[in-house]
Amino acid sequence: MPHNDRDIGVAGHTADEASGTEIEAPPPQRVGTAYITWMMIANFGASLALMVPLSYSLAVRISELAPGREELLGYVTGSAQFVYLVLSPLIGFWSDRTRSLLGRRTPFMIVGAVLGVVALFGIAAAPSVSLVGLSWVVGMLGWSTASQAIQNIQADRVPEEQRGRISAWTSVTSQIAPVIGIGIAYAVASSTLLVFLVPGLLGAAMLVAFPLVKPEGDSRSLVRTGDVTLKSLVESYGFNPRKYPDFGWNWLGRFVFFMGLYFNTTFGTFFYAQRLDVPVKEVAGVVATIGIIGVLAAAGGAIGGGFLSDKLGRRKLFTLIGSAIFVAGAVTEAFAHSLPQLVVGAVLMQLAIAVFSAVDQAIVFAVLPDRAQAGRYLAVVAFAQKIPSALAPLIAPLVITIGVTDGGDKNYTPLYLIGAVLALVGGLIIKLKVKSVR
Numbered sequence: 007m008p009h010n011d012r013d014i015g016v017a018g019h020t021a022d023e024a025s026g027t028e029i030e031a032p033p034p035q036r037v038g039t040a041y042i043t044w045m046m047i048a049n050f051g052a053s054l055a056l057m058v059p060l061s062y063s064l065a066v067r068i069s070e071l072a073p074g075r076e077e078l079l080g081y082v083t084g085s086a087q088f089v090y091l092v093l094s095p096l097i098g099f100w101s102d103r104t105r106s107l108l109g110r111r112t113p114f115m116i117v118g119a120v121l122g123v124v125a126l127f128g129i130a131a132a133p134s135v136s137l138v139g140l141s142w143v144v145g146m147l148g149w150s151t152a153s154q155a156i157q158n159i160q161a162d163r164v165p166e167e168q169r170g171r172i173s174a175w176t177s178v179t180s181q182i183a184p185v186i187g188i189g190i191a192y193a194v195a196s197s198t199l200l201v202f203l204v205p206g207l208l209g210a211a212m213l214v215a216f217p218l219v220k221p222e223g224d225s226r227s228l229v230r231t232g233d234v235t236l237k238s239l240v241e242s243y244g245f246n247p248r249k250y251p252d253f254g255w256n257w258l259g260r261f262v263f264f265m266g267l268y269f270n271t272t273f274g275t276f277f278y279a280q281r282l283d284v285p286v287k288e289v290a291g292v293v294a295t296i297g298i299i300g301v302l303a304a305a306g307g308a309i310g311g312g313f314l315s316d317k318l319g320r321r322k323l324f325t326l327i328g329s330a331i332f333v334a335g336a337v338t339e340a341f342a343h344s345l346p347q348l349v350v351g352a353v354l355m356q357l358a359i360a361v362f363s364a365v366d367q368a369i370v371f372a373v374l375p376d377r378a379q380a381g382r383y384l385a386v387v388a389f390a391q392k393i394p395s396a397l398a399p400l401i402a403p404l405v406i407t408i409g410v411t412d413g414g415d416k417n418y419t420p421l422y423l424i425g426a427v428l429a430l431v432g433g434l435i436i437k438l439k440v441k442s443v444r
Contacts, residue, residue, distance in 0.1 A: 034165045034377075041163075042172060044220045045156065046179050048115070051212025052153035053183035055122055056146075058205040059129070062188045062290055064142065065275040066201065069286045071135050076276045076416065077407075080399030082139040083272065086146035087396035091389065097151055098385030099242040101158060102378070109222030110381070111155040111162070116217070118155065119210040121148025126202040152213050154381075154388060159222065161371055161380035167316075173367035174312020177360050181304035183209075185297030192290035242382045245375060252373045253383075255439035260366060260390035263329060263432025267359065268398035269425035270336050273406065277418050281343055296349055300356035307331075307360035315365045320444045322437045325369070328362030329433025331355075333426040340422035358429075366436065369443050 037045075060083060068079050097114065104110045125145030132138045164172050187205040194200035247254030278293060279286045311324045335354030342348045374383050405424065406416040 034163050036165055036168060037163055037172075041220050042175065044216045045159065045172075046175050047212050048216035049153070049156050049176050050179040050183045051209040051215075052149060052156060053180040053209075054187045054212070055119075055206045055209025056149035056153060057180075057184035058187035058191055059126070059142065059145065059202065061184050061271070062275055062293065063191055063201045063205075064129070064138070066195075066287055066290075067129060067132075067138055067198065068135060070198070071132075071138065075135075076273065077403035078135050079276075080272060080403050082135065082142055084396045084399035085139055086143045087392055087399075089143050090146050090150050091392045091396055093147065094150070094154065094385040094388055094392065095242045095382060098154065098158070098381035098383075101155065101381035105226045105228060107224050107226065108217065109225045110228070111158050112217040112222045115152045115155040115213055118148045118150070118152030119213045121145070122152065123203075123206050123210050124148075126206040127199075130199040130202045149209075150388075150392075154384065156216075157384050158381045161374065161377055161384060164371070166372070169368045169371050170312045170316035170321075170365070171309075172312075173371075174308045174364040176367065177308035177312070177364035178305045180363070181308065181356060181360050182301050185294060185301055188290055188297060189294040192294055195287065195290060243386070245383070245386055250373070250375045252440045252442045253375055256366070256369055256373055256436055257387060257390045259325070259432045259434075259436035259439070260370075260387070261394060261432070262435060263332075263362060263429050264391045265394035265398055266332070266336070266425040266428030266430075266432065268394045269402055269405075269428065270339070270355065270422050272399045272402055273416075273418070273421070276416070277339075278348065280415055280418070281348060282345060292345070296352045297356075299349055300353040303353045303357040304360040307357040308364040311361040312364040312368065315368060321365050321369045321372070322440060322443060324365040325362050326433040326437040328358045328360075328365070329429050330358075331361065332358035332429040334358075336422045336426035336429065340419045340426070362433070369436070369440065372443050373440070 064082060065079050068075070068082065072078055101110055101114050104113060106113055108116075122145050125141045125143075125148060128141030129138050129145065132141055160169075160172060160176070187209075190205050190208070191201045194204055245253060275286060275289050275293065278284075278296075279289045282289075282292060284292065307328070311328065315321045315324050331354055335351045335356075335358055337351075338347060338354060339351030342351055370384070370387050374380065376383065402421055405421045406418055408417050408420065410417055
């Protein structure tokens with residue numbers, strides 16, 4: 007595909023037509039199987055390193071330092087998400103304008119992995135919950151930056167005809183990584199340091215391998231048509247929903263769906279411990295077992311949704327199907343008090359998340375206002391996930407303590423039911439309001 011000075015954006019606009027862009031990038035070209043494989047290995051590594059602390063090891067560490075204070079997990083994870091939320095548009099803005107021998111995205115991948123590993127050392131050695139929280143702010147910043155760099159590369163390199171299937175594989179690796187990671191953490195559970203470091207170091211190695219084996223390429227020759235100004239920095243935090251309505255409605259639908267998701271996953275470790283009447287530290291085996299059973303469902307959902315949406319040329323239907331399945335899983339878990347019920351609910355939820363995430367990611371790439379500023383706009387898209395991940399852990403403690411006396415079991419049933427309603431509303435918004443995508 008020839009290089010043009012006036013780049014064509016994902017949404018069909020030239021770079022100059024798309025919001026007064028200040029940079030231009032070459033058009034995407036079809037990528038081969040080997041490239042996709044290494045990209046997915048990197049995505050797996052980023053998810054492994056980020057999600058194991060969020061879904062297991064942070065809960066274990068907090069239970070060691072502050073037994074019975076489950077709500078502290080929400081404050082630790084929510085605070086870290088908030089910090090990244092504030093900084094992510096600036097990181098994306100900076101990434102778009104990076105001109106280096108390694109490319110635009112690779113430096114952020116490498117630096118993010120280094121920060122993440124350093125933070126895990128800090129969490130494992132921290133003598134207090136406050137220091138755990140401070141360390142996780144650095145860890146969240148590092149791993150999320152590295153993960154976002156991979157998404158930016160997808161927007162830079164992947165053409166429309168490959169987006170559904172690559173989004174599907176991205177979803178599959180993101181779903182599988184925490185399951186395998188928790189299993190690894192459980193295998194070394196006798197050492198708090200290894201619980202954090204083994205998944206983190208493995209993830210970092212996979213991240214760094216991608217640009218080493220498949221270099222991004224020198225970005226120093228990419229066109230930059232404007233200077234960074236205070237106005238452009240401020241504008242990087244948002245977009246004009248009237249000018250780009252489909253981008254705006256899809257953003258809102260993602261926001262509501264992920265609010266429901268994080269209501270139902272933030273306290274998963276404590277939830278399973280309560281419903282199965284087992285100590286928190288022993289939940290890893292249960293979570294890993296449930297996760298492994300759900301891996302096939304997640305893989306089938308992501309691949310089936312991604313490939314079928316490509317083949318049928320219909321994306322929105324599959325996001326609604328994913329939302330409906332999530333409702334079934336959340337309601338099942340809300341009233342579950344045995345392992346078989348929890349397994350059914352968890353498998354349905356993993357299937358739902360995989361279907362929704364894979365297809366909606368393809369919708370995101372289709373409605374980006376300007377591909378040349380993928381880092382900036384994908385950071386704004388990430389708000390739709392990061393804001394819920396920051397708000398839900400702060401709101402959820404208020405819900406689970408409704409009607410609970412001192413020392414009593416937390417009230418998880420309404421939390422899961424609220425999550426189900428939000429997920430369904432999110433799917434409906436995308437199905438009914440996004441117009442340029444079928």
